[in-house]
Amino acid sequence: MSIQPSPSSPPKAPAADTERVLIVGGGPAGLSMACALADAGISSCVLEAAPLSALQDPAEDGREIALTHPGRAVLEALGQWALLPPEEIAPLRRAHVFNGEAPEHLGFGTTDGQGELGYLVANHWLRRIAYRAVERRADRIELRTDCRVSGLNLNATPELAEVRLSTGESLRAPLVIAADSRFSTVRRMAGIGAQMRDFGRSVIVCRLAHSGPNEGIALECFHYGHTLALLPLNGGCSSLVLTVSAERAAEMQAWDAERFRAWVQAQLQGRLGEISLASPRHLYPLVACYAHRFTTRRLALVGDAAVGMHPVTAHGYNFGLYGVQKLANILGTAHAQCQDLGDAALLQRYAAKHRRRTWAIYQGTNAVVNLFTDERAPARLLRKGVLQIARRLPPLQAAISAQLTGRTPPLPLPLLRGLQALRAIRS
Numbered sequence: 001m002s003i004q005p006s007p008s009s010p011p012k013a014p015a016a017d018t019e020r021v022l023i024v025g026g027g028p029a030g031l032s033m034a035c036a037l038a039d040a041g042i043s044s045c046v047l048e049a050a051p052l053s054a055l056q057d058p059a060e061d062g063r064e065i066a067l068t069h070p071g072r073a074v075l076e077a078l079g080q081w082a083l084l085p086p087e088e089i090a091p092l093r094r095a096h097v098f099n100g101e102a103p104e105h106l107g108f109g110t111t112d113g114q115g116e117l118g119y120l121v122a123n124h125w126l127r128r129i130a131y132r133a134v135e136r137r138a139d140r141i142e143l144r145t146d147c148r149v150s151g152l153n154l155n156a157t158p159e160l161a162e163v164r165l166s167t168g169e170s171l172r173a174p175l176v177i178a179a180d181s182r183f184s185t186v187r188r189m190a191g192i193g194a195q196m197r198d199f200g201r202s203v204i205v206c207r208l209a210h211s212g213p214n215e216g217i218a219l220e221c222f223h224y225g226h227t228l229a230l231l232p233l234n235g236g237c238s239s240l241v242l243t244v245s246a247e248r249a250a251e252m253q254a255w256d257a258e259r260f261r262a263w264v265q266a267q268l269q270g271r272l273g274e275i276s277l278a279s280p281r282h283l284y285p286l287v288a289c290y291a292h293r294f295t296t297r298r299l300a301l302v303g304d305a306a307v308g309m310h311p312v313t314a315h316g317y318n319f320g321l322y323g324v325q326k327l328a329n330i331l332g333t334a335h336a337q338c339q340d341l342g343d344a345a346l347l348q349r350y351a352a353k354h355r356r357r358t359w360a361i362y363q364g365t366n367a368v369v370n371l372f373t374d375e376r377a378p379a380r381l382l383r384k385g386v387l388q389i390a391r392r393l394p395p396l397q398a399a400i401s402a403q404l405t406g407r408t409p410p411l412p413l414p415l416l417r418g419l420q421a422l423r424a425i426r427s
């Protein structure tokens, strides 16, 4: 199904093959990509496997997305942020990290103690505002739903790539952008490999209502055998993110609501007061991915198809938004100069910039996950030592806070090397 131009915009025939870009995937990254291209004067056609209703009114999926300040800035520039009801934006003021049962914590906040570290917004809201922003640009965006891409030919002609749809139809364009999730089939069909990291763990997420205040503070409790994160939401609620082995997650997901609630209540040791479950529970296997390349001939990867993060450092969709902005800027300038949008040098510039922005944080996040989920005695000792050192080093805390807020360039190389060394010691 295609969405029609809104009544206020003039009816417009679909752009010719050479004048539009094909975007595979109408998730938040693909829809935001279409919006950013439209604002740069470039028409696109978004091809999405799901039905239109799933985009218009996305179901609650338990994910609460922590947005950085630069992530919010991209949503503002795309006119999406203003579409969020204020009560759906929860400020994240501080984060407290606990190790095992130890009462002391490592705290992160903004360097001046003012303002927010970031913002929490439900994923279904981010998807909804991305769709609404697309609707408002219907003169430059064609959206085809119930439309699965099943084939790719990047050499259809010297000027055009071609995608094949499961209906048998083919579409051509100078550039294909893949935004079809971390398990991207387009990436695979293009022969681009990816570093896939299966953590062997799953997260169970749901909303909790509680009698005590959360004060805008996220709690990250690294217990032995499981990790419990509580993300502060508005209205006396928090989002629970429980990480356990895949097997244990399946078992706990089968518990009835009261058994699960009582278990979480016991783990919280009185923090947040009396709790109750305020939404269904959702389960996600934890798999991270980093594409070996972000571009190839007439193809660029964005969103999770390029970098799919472990959620612990909350960068996944933020990275998607940074990539969207970068690629749209480059293509917008090229379009204004009537350049070929599939030009390899242009795409390479996007790839190099996106890699610089994401690679160190991807590796750093995986190193942190390794350290904090290894249950062996030396790793436990190392973890305790790292937290103690960090507590005594305010500049390190400030550097990590800056990373969380997205307010600094990528992790300095020495810090990354340190994380890698820790990983090497651990194994």
Ligand SMILES: Cc1cc2nc3c(=O)[nH]c(=O)nc-3n(C[C@H](O)[C@H](O)[C@H](O)COP(=O)(O)OP(=O)(O)OC[C@H]3O[C@@H](n4cnc5c(N)ncnc54)[C@H](O)[C@@H]3O)c2cc1C
Binding pocket: 024, 025, 026, 027, 028, 029, 030, 047, 048, 049, 050, 063, 064, 065, 066, 067, 123, 147, 148, 149, 150, 179, 180, 181, 182, 185, 186, 203, 205, 284, 302, 303, 304, 305, 309, 311, 314, 315, 316, 317, 318, 319, 320
């Ligand atoms: C538990 C959890 C917590 C998270 N927390 C955070 C956080 O705090 N901060 C943060 O920034 N990020 C977070 N993330 C990550 C964030 O949710 C993702 O980065 C983001 O949703 C990815 O969007 P996307 O559009 O790239 O991919 P997706 O949302 O996966 O969308 C891909 C789309 O492509 C479509 N598609 C796939 N194949 C085809 C095909 N062949 N043809 C046509 N269409 C196709 C799919 O139907 C889908 O609509 C979290 C993720 C999880 C699981």
